[in-house]
Amino acid sequence: MSDTARQTGLIVALDTQDPAQAKAWAHAVEGVAGVIKLGMEFAYAAGFQAVADVAGQRPLFLDLKLHDIPNTVGAAVKALSHLRPRMLTLHAVGGAEMMKAARKACDEAFPEGERPLLLAVTVLTSMDNHALAEVGVPDDTRTQVLRLADLAMKSGMDGLICSAHELKALREALGDKPVLVTPGIRPAGAAKGDQKRVMTPAEARAAGADWIVVGRPITQAADPAAAAAAIAAELAA
Numbered sequence: 580m581s582d583t584a585r586q587t588g589l590i591v592a593l594d595t596q597d598p599a600q601a602k603a604w605a606h607a608v609e610g611v612a613g614v615i616k617l618g619m620e621f622a623y624a625a626g627f628q629a630v631a632d633v634a635g636q637r638p639l640f641l642d643l644k645l646h647d648i649p650n651t652v653g654a655a656v657k658a659l660s661h662l663r664p665r666m667l668t669l670h671a672v673g674g675a676e677m678m679k680a681a682r683k684a685c686d687e688a689f690p691e692g693e694r695p696l697l698l699a700v701t702v703l704t705s706m707d708n709h710a711l712a713e714v715g716v717p718d719d720t721r722t723q724v725l726r727l728a729d730l731a732m733k734s735g736m737d738g739l740i741c742s743a744h745e746l747k748a749l750r751e752a753l754g755d756k757p758v759l760v761t762p763g764i765r766p767a768g769a770a771k772g773d774q775k776r777v778m779t780p781a782e783a784r785a786a787g788a789d790w791i792v793v794g795r796p797i798t799q800a801a802d803p804a805a806a807a808a809a810i811a812a813e814l815a816a
């Protein structure tokens with residue numbers, strides 16, 4: 580698929596501990612965000628009933644980044660199935676067996692055609708080459724992303740979480756099939772915060788992202804609805 584033909588969607592990360600705040604943000608980005616993302620901070624603080632309440636009928640990206648032994652991850656996937664997420668994350672460094680266990684659990688626990696996209700986190704967008712070296716990986720982020728991406732796709736994953744910097748290399752290596760989801764997105768001039776491998780929405784779309792994930796540049800803006808609309812317009816331009 581050519582990059583100009585690709586439609587890149589916006590996922591908004593609702594990172595808060597407060598259900599009322601999450602609901603307000605979800606409402607503010609209604610019609611602009613294709614998917615809302617709830618992750619560890621919200622689920623641990625507010626609980627899974629609150630996850631279900633905030634999501635309601637909205638497409639839900641449940642970003643729990645599962646990483647444990649295969650039996651535990653498989654059981655966790657089954658335990659989450661009542662939430663009917665559209666997307667679910669796990670860490671590729673958990674290994675092939677762990678990812679295959681997650682896929683098997685999905686196939687068993689979800690009705691036909693309703694299982695979530697399983698997205699393998701490659702190298703967190705908050706990490707650079709130095710951070711990788713600190714955890715014992717001598718290769719650069721791009722090499723490590725490509726290595727884990729190959730393992731993830733061979734283990735039944737539907738797509739990958741990566742930074743926009745790796746998109747072109749991933750498309751060259753893996754083609755159009757993987758769903759590529761990129762956090763670490765910053766509109767021009769926005770603060771990077773703890774993110775290291777960042778790109779703008781337009782750059783990520785041009786590089787081949789299926790979805791971009793944006794949190795603080797929207798949720799911490801004076802007008803979250805306007806900030807989300809501006810990013811959606813940048814993606815559509």
Ligand SMILES: O=c1ccn([C@@H]2O[C@H](COP(=O)(O)O)[C@@H](O)[C@H]2O)c(=O)[nH]1
Binds near residue numbers: 795
């Ligand atoms: O590599 C990763 C994987 C997940 N995330 C998540 O995306 C959002 C980004 O939020 P911002 O406020 O736009 O930085 C956040 O929920 C992370 O948990 C990521 O950033 N990088």
